[in-house]
Amino acid sequence: MTTPLVAGLLAGAILSGTSLLYATLGETLVERSGIVNLGLEGLLLIGASVGFALTAASGNPWLGVAGAAAAAASANLLFGWLVVTRKANQLATGLGLMFFGFGVSALIGSRYTGAVISGLPRWRPAWLGDVAWIKSTTLFNYDLLTWLAVPVACLAWWVLFETRWGLGLRAVGENPAAAFAAGRDPAALQYQVLPLGGALAGLAGAHLSLAVTLTWSEYMTGGRGFIAIALVIFSKWNPLWAIAGALLFGGAEALQLQLQARGTGISPFFLDMVPYLLTLLVLLAWGGSRRLAAPASLGRTFYGSS
């Protein structure tokens, strides 16, 4: 029996959207502290390649997940050292991180290309598995990272908006001089959030190689890092809105393939553009308004402390 379009779309959206959500959460936390990391694509690739390499070498996907998070966190710390301590330009350094990620991931992944892994195990609650129209789809049959995606987003929201640490972080992102005068250490807070954001980006990459594609090839992420950066703006730097954004963009990616599989007469080349068109439209609609609460010091280097 064929799946209704909505169910197929939802399943595809969740499959594609999980890695987008983790990447967006990582970038949201880091941007809330005033640092814009354009190298998210590189972090995703590092996570994907390290995760795949560790899984292929050891046979244990959880080791791959942990390794991916650790590797991306370290890369983000390196980025942080350049941007916070050495006060380099954030945009240029971020792009440098992206190219670094391209190269390192290709180097790490080249030995393991073609390795066959079984990936992250999937699990579906038994009572859902018995429902007829769910059984034949991939709905609710997820690996642990997908099940945890929304809880992690809620946790990120809670940490940002309901804890003192989160308050300090947001203060640093809005006005580091004021935060410094109030006794917070902007550099320390930024150094604390960078590995956290990096770990989330590493999880996003690991999900891509260990749960979605079960393989590794160069530049596998295909621009997802940049879509995540746009999603951060779309979600107004709020982790809860990021869930909706990730579903929307994951759905856009799934939509074009689902529409092709349904035999609609729309050109596959046009459909291929849809996720990126959507990104542009979203930035047009949301990018310019001052009300939309970008952290006021986003991208600016703070020279006061150190």
Add this chain to the structure above:
Amino acid sequence: MRLKIAALSGAFVLAGVLAGLLAAPVAFGQTPGLIIGAVYVGSVNDYGYNRSFHDALAQVARDLPGVKVIEAENVPESAAAESVLENMIQQGAKLVVPTSFGYADASRRVARRHRDVAFEFAGDGDPERNFGVFFGSTQRAMYAMGVAAGKMTKTNKLGFVLGVPIGYSLGNVNGFELGAKSVNPKAKTVAVVTGGWSDKAKEAAAANALLDQGCDVVSMHVDSPATIIQAVEARGGMSIGFQSIEARALAPKGWITGLGFNWAPFFTQIAKDVMAGKFSGQAIYRGLGDMVVIAPFGPSVPPDVQTAVKKAGDEVAGGFNPFTGPLNDNEGRPQLPPGGTVGLDQMGRMNWYVDGVIGTLR
């Protein structure tokens, strides 16, 4: 301060030299009587297209004395390929094999500059003095795969994932549907285009979309069948492989059969010609029984299906051309008049889906 700058620049130069050394193409084989240079768009460990060339050239290096092979993987299909080709010629390669369709312009330009080097380009176009073109014609062999799919399907819906909709890929899906229809008139093939030869995430999503639509047998024309076969296997579907027969290791339950390339005899002959100084560029297309082989059958394939597939394979190897008119495309327009055929050398220009394929190209 100046010392710092000098030290830093020294470090950069050293890093650059090291990178250059490390990036040099990988080589294997005995002391060179002939150096063969091969350029790949992906990795040789892909259970697919690139691996088929790697395996064949390794075989040639083993069989012929004095042959050495240098390989460059993950070379983009752009003008950047020119520098890789030039580099190989500088290293002494006298036979160069650009393996991907997208290297056409770059390799022709380099070939015209080096008339003493033989080129064998995997694709189509006019051969030149030192530029031969070749390919394994899988399109007619796909007819036999379609027979397998048409017999094994329970939903009468077959899925086909295409990477880039060039004529060869369209010929494959058309051959597939023609074969399926010949044994199962109700069989339809849903064609989904991912847009790239090797976009793993899209391939996984495409395989899932096809299964969501009720397709229970999926085949493909992408660089590596691995991701699609694994996605189909995970959801209990059946798969028909392509590019390399080794891919059957990925689907212990759902594998039906597949096509693979065997380039070794062809390259052995070409290498001998180059070493004897007798090389001349020609257009060589060979199909089932020569450059294209049928993979072993999976455990779930009943004997009568195996017989039917072998019979169809023998017919194709014997010269049967399923692309014989009258044939309409899937929008109702006649594409082949009665008695008209699509020859092996015209396959690259195909731009329509045959009736029975669900999909659009415009």
